Amino acid sequence: MDKYVLLIILNMPFVIFGFIKAFSMYGKGILRRGGLIARLFFWALISFCLIFAQQIYNFLSNNKLTNSPPLSLADVLLTTGVIFCLFLSMRAYSKIDNLENRVTDLHEKLSIELSNKNK
Amino acid sequence: MKNEYIAIVIPAYNEEHSIIKVLKSLPSNIKNYQIKIIVVNDGSTDNTALVVDKFKNVILINHIINSGAGAATRTGLHFAKSIGCKYIATMDADGQHLPTDTVKALKYAVENKTDLTIGSRLMTSEGMPWHKIIGNKGLSLITFLVFGVFVIDSQSGLKVFSKKAVENINFHNNGYAFCSEVIWQAHKNHLSIVEIPIKAVYTEYSISKGQSNWNSIEIVRQLVKRRIMEFING
Numbered sequence: 001m002d003k004y005v006l007l008i009i010l011n012m013p014f015v016i017f018g019f020i021k022a023f024s025m026y027g028k029g030i031l032r033r034g035g036l037i038a039r040l041f042f043w044a045l046i047s048f049c050l051i052f053a054q055q056i057y058n059f060l061s062n063n064k065l066t067n068s069p070p071l072s073l074a075d076v077l078l079t080t081g082v083i084f085c086l087f088l089s090m091r092a093y094s095k096i097d098n099l100e101n102r103v104t105d106l107h108e109k110l111s112i113e114l115s116n117k118n119k
Numbered sequence: 120m121k122n123e124y125i126a127i128v129i130p131a132y133n134e135e136h137s138i139i140k141v142l143k144s145l146p147s148n149i150k151n152y153q154i155k156i157i158v159v160n161d162g163s164t165d166n167t168a169l170v171v172d173k174f175k176n177v178i179l180i181n182h183i184i185n186s187g188a189g190a191a192t193r194t195g196l197h198f199a200k201s202i203g204c205k206y207i208a209t210m211d212a213d214g215q216h217l218p219t220d221t222v223k224a225l226k227y228a229v230e231n232k233t234d235l236t237i238g239s240r241l242m243t244s245e246g247m248p249w250h251k252i253i254g255n256k257g258l259s260l261i262t263f264l265v266f267g268v269f270v271i272d273s274q275s276g277l278k279v280f281s282k283k284a285v286e287n288i289n290f291h292n293n294g295y296a297f298c299s300e301v302i303w304q305a306h307k308n309h310l311s312i313v314e315i316p317i318k319a320v321y322t323e324y325s326i327s328k329g330q331s332n333w334n335s336i337e338i339v340r341q342l343v344k345r346r347i348m349e350f351i352n353g
Contacts, residue, residue: 038350097348101291107186108194112201115180 003071004054010080011050014087018043046083125152125225126204128195130188131212132161135170137324141210142174144218149225157199158212161191188276189297193290200285205229207285211276213324220317221277227315228279234310235284235301237270238277238317245318254335258299265342266303271314274298274338284310291348295334296341 022039025031031039049056053071060066127145131138138158147154157178158171162185171179180194192209199207208225210216220238228236241259244252255274263269275298280288287308290300305312 035350093348097291104186104190104193104291104293107183108190108197111180111182111194112198114183118181 003073003076006073007053007071007076007079008050010076011083012047014083015043015047015050018046018087123152124155124202124204125149125229126155126157126195126199126202126207127221127225128157128159128192128199128207128209129212130159130161130191130195130209131163131167131171132185132188132191133163133165133167134212135163135166137214138167138212139170141212141214141218142171142177146218146222147176149222150229152205152229155199155202155204157195159191159195159198161185161187187293187297188295189290189300190293192297193293196280196285200282205282206279207282208279209276214322215320216277217318217320224277224279224315224317227313228281231313232281233279233313234281235288235305235312236279237272237302237312237314238275238279239270239272239314240275240317240319241272242314242316243318246321247319248321251319251321258335258338261339261342262299262302265346266299266306268302268306268312270302270312273302275317277317281310292341292345294337294341296338296345299338299342300345 019040022031022036022043026033026036057066057070129138129141142156142158145154145156155178156174156176157180159180159182160168160171161182168179168181171177178198180198182191182194195209196207206225206228208221208228210221216238224236224238227233240247241252241255247255255272259269259271259273262273274295278301284305287310288301288304290297290304292300302312
């Protein structure tokens, strides 16, 4: 199988999930329009780079902007790993931020309740 | 006298030496409004809570754990809102702000119905050490670059919030970076932001207690993080 096709097959699930997640968050009201646009732009940029990876490489190589060898199987796996890590880090960052906010809210309410009780 | 309240929120962390003077100097009413003084003791390890508890006219809220100036301010603002205060001022517990300036800012907010009134130390820079002027002006510039809203003194602890402002400003930062986040949120929600000049009182004590210019690096990191989270979470 062509390595560029393999690159698309391995990475597209993350991109599609990224798109679906952005729309579902917007639908639930978690994400504002600005956030939705930013996320869609981000995942669209990654899809563009994946789909046109060969053309981008040829352009860079023909214009002597890179002297790296063509895509290898190791490169495909490495790129997939990087995109997976990016996907995970976005999710983790988002979840940690939400948890931090909830813990802070809990602490605030608990502090007010206990201060009221101690009067 | 109107049966309406104004609150003065004072976040305090290990301020047993300075807070007595601050509390004694605050008035009990302004322009027909009764004043509620709310001290949020942010998990102090000294006798701040005991000292404040002796003032019968002061509402003391004890944070269970030390959470930072932003978290303590947020607790105070939310509590003040819950008891129906129309305007809420925040000021430092280390004596950096003159009570007369707090009263001036409150009167200004009430008379002009402003949503967010900032007591700006940099409009005259009177009494400020040069390194504090540079640090604070730098942070105001960074606030502008990160959030696109410019105020002269973004880090001032003396602010007056209208009830509408407290309802609309939803800041998350628990540290000192909350000052810039509050201004950003106010700007985003199309609230009116006004700065009035105040005098900052810098003593050896308040300089040692306040933010150093090195803390500015952490504030910048927090501001950039907040911007990224806005990008991810919308």
